[in-house]
Amino acid sequence: MMNLKHFSLMALLALALASCKKDDEVPPTSTPSTPGTTGTVKMSFEFVNGQNAFDMNANYVDGANHQVRFSAIKFYVSDIHLEDMGGSTVGDFHDTYLLVDASAPSNEFTLGSVPEGHIHMAHFALGLESAVNHADPTVAEFPLNVPDMHWSWNPAAGYKFLLIEGKVDGNGDGDFNDVEDKNVTYHCATDPMFREDELMAMLDVSAGSTVTIPAKVDVGTLISGLDLLADSVAMGGGAPNAAAMDGLVSAIALTGSGGSGGTGTVKMSFDFVNGTDAFDMNATYVDGSGNNVRFSGIKFYASGISLTDMGGTTVATFNSTYLLVDAAAAMNEFTLGSVPAGHVHMAHFA
Numbered sequence: 001m002m003n004l005k006h007f008s009l010m011a012l013l014a015l016a017l018a019s020c021k022k023d024d025e026v027p028p029t030s031t032p033s034t035p036g037t038t039g040t041v042k043m044s045f046e047f048v049n050g051q052n053a054f055d056m057n058a059n060y061v062d063g064a065n066h067q068v069r070f071s072a073i074k075f076y077v078s079d080i081h082l083e084d085m086g087g088s089t090v091g092d093f094h095d096t097y098l099l100v101d102a103s104a105p106s107n108e109f110t111l112g113s114v115p116e117g118h119i120h121m122a123h124f125a126l127g128l129e130s131a132v133n134h135a136d137p138t139v140a141e142f143p144l145n146v147p148d149m150h151w152s153w154n155p156a157a158g159y160k161f162l163l164i165e166g167k168v169d170g171n172g173d174g175d176f177n178d179v180e181d182k183n184v185t186y187h188c189a190t191d192p193m194f195r196e197d198e199l200m201a202m203l204d205v206s207a208g209s210t211v212t213i214p215a216k217v218d219v220g221t222l223i224s225g226l227d228l229l230a231d232s233v234a235m236g237g238g239a240p241n242a243a244a245m246d247g248l249v250s251a252i253a254l255t256g257s258g259g260s261g262g263t264g265t266v267k268m269s270f271d272f273v274n275g276t277d278a279f280d281m282n283a284t285y286v287d288g289s290g291n292n293v294r295f296s297g298i299k300f301y302a303s304g305i306s307l308t309d310m311g312g313t314t315v316a317t318f319n320s321t322y323l324l325v326d327a328a329a330a331m332n333e334f335t336l337g338s339v340p341a342g343h344v345h346m347a348h349f350a
Contacts (some may be wrong), residue, residue: 008312010236020126022311024193037116039205039339041082041091044068044108045100047073049220056103059174062220062330064227068184069176073102073219074149076159081082082109084118091119096165096180097128099143100217103314108212109330119203122213126248127161128192151189161250162188168228182232184245190237199254200345204276214255223252234341266307266316266344281328285304298327305336306349319340 044045045340047054059067068271077098082091091114098109127133137150137159144159153158170180203211226244285293302323307316316339323334324326 008166012288016332034349037207037229038113039116039209039211039262041111041114041119041203041205042108042210043077043080043098043111043122044106044212044214044316045077045252046107046214046216047102048049048216048218050218054102054217054219058245059169062223062228063167063225066227067169067172068166068223068228069101070150070164070210071220072163072165074160075100075126075162076128076149077124077126078128079123081121081123082114083123085335086155090117097132097144099146099149101220102217114205116205116207116209117207119201119213121198122201125194125195125196126245126252128159128195129182130191132159133191133194133344141249151187157189158191161193162176162186162190162241162244164188164223164244167230178321182229184228184232186234186241188234188245192237193241195245195249199252201254206276211244215252216255217248218239218251218253222247266339268302268305268323268336268347270302270330271321271332277328295327297309300325302349304348306348307339307344308346308348309344316342342348 026284039309047059049058056070059069062068077100078096079096080091080096080098081089082093084090091111093111096109096111100107132144134155135146137152143149148162149163151160164184165186166184167176168182168184169176170182171178174179199213199215201213203213205211222244225247226240231240234244274283274285281295283294285295287293302325303319303321305318305321305323306314309315316337320335320336321336325332
């Protein structure tokens with residue numbers, strides 16, 4: 001596995017102030033989006049192996065150090081909804097279904113329109129909710145009508161949420177043509193295999209713009225908890241299937257936020273803004289009582305920084321690191337230190 005490089009945790013400081021000229025009429029505290037002030041949001045998935053591009057013709061290593069070559073990796077994404085920094089929903093794509101396919105030339109999908117503003121979090125499911133899972137695929141539209149993603153001979157099982165197929169090297173000689181080598185078939189299905197995931201998107205949408213939530217799928221992480229020689233065939237919702245689905249949750253991260261193997265460097269940056277606009281020390285702003293304000297200085301300390309993964313486990317602490325964030329500084333980007341390879345989900349700080 002290649003070593004993780006570095007990634008940034010972006011923090012936006014949204015001033016609860018509305019920018020205006022000195023003689024402007026004071027705007028309302030919150031203004032709803034007006035018709036026509038929307039942008040388009042897309043979501044893309046890039047298959048990788050750590051810091052390297054994924055290649056269907058290359059060999060990879062599972063959690064038991066067996067070499068594997070894949071012929072197919074596919075999974076469903078559904079129930080996508082986007083939130084702003086306050087947790088309010090700004091985009092709801094509950095009925096949008098994506099089939100992410102490692103063999104496809106592109107895995108970029110248009111979700112739809114969202115109001116201009118900030119997209120902070122993207123929440124989504126891996127698999128399909130029960131009602132959709134047990135619907136008739138013969139009358140469904142793409143991608144719910146793809147034959148190899150449904151158990152037509154076992155309708156009770158419904159769709160295959162995750163499909164992994166290939167070969168595993170049974171004798172360690174690096175090829176896949178010996179009698180000791182096995183076919184790998186993972187068809188993860190049934191309602192209990194449904195998983196939820198999320199990404200910190202941190203995207204600003206302006207009217208008429210198109211933004212993309214760029215996710216990566218780290219195949220090394222996906223199979224890091226599997227022994228594909230001991231459990232080469234796993235159909236339905238058994239323990240290996242559950243491990244594969246859990247591995248998929250861990251494998252999906254925002255592009256640029258790490259990978260499998262080694263350690264990486266984490267930075268934290270602060271960007272002063274006013275809503276969706278850049279903050280300007282020479283501009284006039286309005287406080288909560290409608291008074292015009294112009295700033296000569298805004299500074300604060302950040303300390304007690306800790307990072308946790310999706311399970312809430314601490315992956316790094318920087319208790320002796322103290323940051324002085326200054327609105328007048330040319331840059332507010334700080335190097336925190338090293339973190340192990342994997343997924344950083346939340347940053348906690350004082």
